[in-house]
Amino acid sequence: MNYYKVALLVAGIALFATSCKKEQDFDPNAPDVLVTNRDTLINPSDDFFSHANGGWFKKNPIPDSERSNGIFRTIGDTINSQIKQICEKSAAENADKGTNKQKIGDFYASGMDTLTIDKQGINPLKNELAKIDAVKDIPTLLNTIAYLHTIGASPAFGFYVGQDDKISTKYALFFYQGGLGMGNRDYYFNTDKETVAIRTEYVKHLEAISKLMGSDVTSAKKNAEVIMKLETELASNSRKLEALRDPIKNYNKMSLAQFNGTTPNIAWDKLLSTMNVKKADTVIVGQPEFYKALDKTIKSYSINDWKTYLKWDLVNSYSSYLGKDFEKQNFYFYSTVMSGVKEQKPRWKRVVEQTDSSLGELIGQVYVEEYLPKGTKEKLLEIGNNIRDVYAERIKKLDWMSSETKKKALSKLSKIVMKVGYPDKWKDMSSVSISRDTYCANVMAVNKWSYNDMAAKFGKPVDRTEWGMYPQTYNAYYSPSNNEICVPACNIIVPGFEGRMPDDAILYGIIGGSTFGHEITHGFDDQGSQYDENGNLNNWWTAEDLKKFTAKTKAIVNQYSKYEALPGKFVNGDATQGENIADLGGVVMGYEAFKKTNQFKENQKIAGLSPNQRFFLAYGYAWMVNIKPESLAQQLMTDVHAPAKYRINGPLSNIEEFYKTFNIKEGSKMFIPAKDRIVIW
Structure with missing residues (x-):
């Protein structure tokens, strides 16, 4: 799963005026972000992450209210603004009791009523x-x-x-x-x-x-x-x-x-x-x-x-x-001490995020109706299926896997369910009662509903249509038990490409590589590979093939364990191996799918960049995240995802086409001898 997931781009969908410029309003002289984001003083063969994104980092320091800054915060701010509109509009409508808009509006209003919250203190x-x-x-x-x-x-x-x-x-x-x-x-x-x-x-x-x-x-x-x-x-x-x-x-x-x-x-x-x-x-x-x-x-x-x-x-x-004294003390320890965040986000943003967290199922219905273009599901599936096709081609050509195991891998791949865009049915939250009286009580009411919704599943048939994310959530996941990926279509805006459709290098560097390719690969990482095509923990490998696969996963563990993210603090190669395998598989599949496009075949240059340059820079853009040292230390200890820098430099160091594109030579910091480069899928 990607906890920091880039925008989902939708090829061929008309962008709508409420979230970005109209197509005809696009300025053809607008700068290309893949060019302007770069720091050309940094050699791409030494640190591609900083080369691709360093220019943006210099112009956009991390705000005191944030753990990090980059593409996800930029896109997240856009989503928060849209959800804020939903919340404020709902709060002003005086909607009928029990309706979605009443619950959204009253939840948000109760969170913004700091006078009542402070007066109530711990009483809730x-x-x-x-x-x-x-x-x-x-x-x-x-x-x-x-x-x-x-x-x-x-x-x-x-x-x-x-x-x-x-x-x-x-x-x-x-x-x-x-x-x-x-x-x-x-x-x-x-x-x-x-x-x-x-x-x-x-x-x-x-x-x-x-x-x-x-x-x-x-x-x-x-x-x-x-x-x-x-x-x-x-x-x-x-x-x-x-x-x-x-x-x-x-x-x-x-x-x-x-x-x-x-x-x-x-x-x-x-x-x-x-x-x-x-x-x-x-x-x-x-x-x-x-x-x-x-x-x-x-x-x-x-x-x-x-x-x-x-x-x-x-x-x-x-x-x-609770009251401000409790909230501030909680923020001080968990955000300032543990993550290095110096000041709180604006109140509206905190309440918007909590409203979305608690009532995202309801907000999602409004969001899909008022903000999401029609045809999103179909176009996302089109890109996802292109990735699946090249994945099948890659598996068939693997030189380390037997035909017996290939047959089972291909069967599992073919049965991966793709949930994209938004669910076909929504959860019933009619039993949740929300009022403007007490913010804490509203949060607890939703927590009770969520728990009981979970507990009530026991003894019932598994609902494989259920979604684990909202359509407005910037994330994606693979479920081994369902053998499915879920890619919410929460927003089609890509910073720097408002009013126009990005070129295929962007589409396949971001959607193809860091989204669909990444999530599909989770079905074949160190954990997902232990589940069969029906989602059961069941070994489907021959003994010899499993031995070869394990050797490859150990190699990726060793590669990442050598990355020193902070002085004396290294990436936990064991804990992050699943995500690292998925990153490598994702960018490889994204690139293979990109090679089938006209942009690649005709060697079309855009903004002075070749197709290959644009693809790899786009992949770098997908993980453009600058993080505070305290937050980075916390991530190294608690997160199964490697820091963004190594989600770029790590997989690219294993890809031959990257070496050719940016002239990576022996002696460069990113250089890995050809015999030691890791190829899994």
């Missing part, structure tokens, strides 16, 4: 805090933990309902490690000075939140110590990021009785009943050692200690929707 959580205060023993403690999961908090552990990895036609109950305020277990143990400083600030943050909740200085300090100690214990029994990538080792199916047997202090059947899951018989436990340790932790900490932790987890989950 008083009922939930009272439930925690009423805990008196282990049974009521566990019941309260279960309840908090149903309202959007996530204390002690993680839980979700999803497709069984080995029986993709059925939903299963998944339990996984969790309960950490800092998210990743390494924050609790790494000894570099930056992480140590974050831990120190985290304890101060815990104290600050405790004081805002009403504790005196002494009690706040004690509460912080208890929370930190408890979370560190949970972290000590949590697996590292890279260890979570193995679908086999993280698939431990057992009966509910067996699960209960491994945790004698936790009766999971009773918890699941409180969590609105009925008739459970089996569960899939991602990390059994975590739950054995949690069972001991339940008894080794006092009820009062657990209550302190649960209150923290609840308030931490909702701080952004």
